Amino acid sequence: MKKLMQLALVAILLTACGKPKGELVGAGAKGSFHEANPYGMVYIKQGAFMMGINNQTTIFSVPDKQVKVSVSAFWMDETEVTNDEYKQFTNWVRDSIARLLLFQQAGMQEFVKPDRFGEIDEENPVLNWKTKIPWDSQEEDVLLALDQMRDYDGSIDPNVMHYRYEWINLDQAALPKNRFDAKRGCFGPDAECRVDTSWVEYFGDDHLRGEIKDSTIVRKLVQKSDLLANRIVNVYPDTIVWIRDFQFAYNEPLLSMYFNHPGYAHYPVVGVTWEQAEAFCHWRTELFNQNHEIRGQRYRLPTEAEWEYAARGGRKMALYPWGGNYVRDNQGCYLANFKPMRGSYTDDTGAVTMKVASFAPNDFGLFDMAGNVSEWTSDAFNPSSNKWIHDMNPSFQYTANAEDPAILKRKVIKGGSWKDVAYYLQCGTRTYEYQFEDRAYIGFRCVRSFMGE
Known part of the structure; x- marks a missing residue:
């Protein structure tokens, strides 16, 4: 019993020593940060x-x-x-499109993840990368979904390989007129930003192939999200450059x-x-x-x-x-x-x-x-x-x-x-x-x- 009392007293003292007691001790970061070497860099x-x-x-x-x-x-x-490293990127884009098609058109919910409430966002689902894509399946629903990605010879059509991403337009945020007014707690009355936006004009009923359109819009700067720009890029390398760049040269191989x-x-x-x-x-x-x-x-x-x-x-x-x-x-x-x-x-x-x-x-x-x-x-x-x-x-x-x-x-x-x-x-x-x-x-x-x- 005496030993237990001693241990309890030590624990209380340690706990007391760890409290800031009204002093500035920082937010709680422990030790120093050492960045690990990025692979291949x-x-x-x-x-x-x-x-x-x-x-x-x-x-x-x-x-x-x-x-x-x-x-x-x-x-x-x-x-x-x-090529091998870039192909990891194109394969990721290919697989993300396939998973989305299998969920939306084949009704295979195992290719998406529910949120913390068990609900699935139908418009912007979170993809499940653990489920293997049945590329060789002969089931009709799977064939109909995945065949939309294929070219005439059965290979994946490079024209469907679109990648969309967003970024904060920092050069617009740095403009003097877009300075955040800390005294007023908001941006100034003249604050506005020019941001790029992209979308795809699909060809008829084809919801994978279409023309990527880019535009620049001007909007009033009210909150940080107004600085968000987005771009859609077809990510597949243009292999025809071997002929286009060198006329009268045999580069077909x-x-x-x-x-x-x-x-x-x-x-x-x-x-x-x-x-x-x-x-x-x-x-x-x-x-x-x-x-x-x-x-x-x-x-x-x-x-x-x-x-x-x-x-x-x-x-x-x-x-x-x-x-x-x-x-x-x-x-x-x-x-x-x-x-x-x-x-x-x-x-x-x-x-x-x-x-x-x-x-x-x-x-x-x-x-x-x-x-x-x-x-x-x-x-x-x-x-x-x-x-x-x-x-x-x-x-x-x-x-x-x-x-x-x-x-x-x-x-x-x-x-x-x-x-x-x-x-x-x-x-x-x-x-x-x-x-x-x-x-x-x-x-x-x-x-x-x-x-x-």
Whole structure:
């Protein structure tokens, strides 16, 4: 009994010691946070460097101004996103459409989850990913539901692969007129926001195939949800780029096999627009957050400054990612996959794209930061942007509205590709492509801002 009394007294004392007693002790976070290494990504430490081309520019081009900038730490994919990795995205979109069809048209409630009250939201159901899709079922209801997704040859029709996502339009939230008035407890009387919205105009009675329409609307800013924008993107890569981009060239084998054949699984995905790459980043973020108790920073495309800093590998004046001023090593071997000479694509052992990580990484451990495929960045392209960007985490962002002219939809691409000459492989070289265009020589990789200690 005496021991029990002693234990009870100790418990009371410990409990009393844990109470704040009117002092400021914080909200209850315990210890320090250490971010786990994201799979397949490399840590890029913070640093400063001279941004811009540090060699001669091409004839008649506008010379870039070199500026010294600082970049915060971030994570970056060690290779470009591969066909196999991007296929995980397209398979997810395919399976989500199939589950929705089986619920809505075949009445199979096992493909959705009820809410906490046991009710199912008919309009926006929560999909159940544990139930296996009966792709080979011969039941009439299942066949009728899933056949809507199929093309004439029985394969899944790429035209139905639509992905819808939402985001907060932060550039509109940051406008001076949209400042929240803390004194009044609301936004100002002139607060309004321009947001993008997408919808599909379906073809007749077909509720899977249709034309994606984009529009920009202006609405009064009353609450945070008014800043929500949405976009619908067809996510399947455009494999026809292998013929469209290269007239009078026989590339049909790549058209039919590059994205689908397992032999190309670890090659960089191409035929993907900037908008599709953005959709992939959003999906990857949601995939991570749904499987982790603590939400992480979002996956995104790198800014031009982040990309260039990472490409230099910590060598502040490096001309190429490997640190040297030449495209050959001491043995005369090429150090990247590009076009060494006129009409000669194969001297570097690759004719078109090659498997990722076919060449040595740079000092940060990143592969293929020069050659193989050019890479999308998040920055809008302006030849003079280096003259006014900030020197801390510089980024020239512009979210083009649906009605904007094409010139405002140019995005910076970096790194050069298998079809480019050595000049475009230099770390500081920049060029552009329109955000709605897909090419057989442009891919991408993701980054994620580092947080914690």
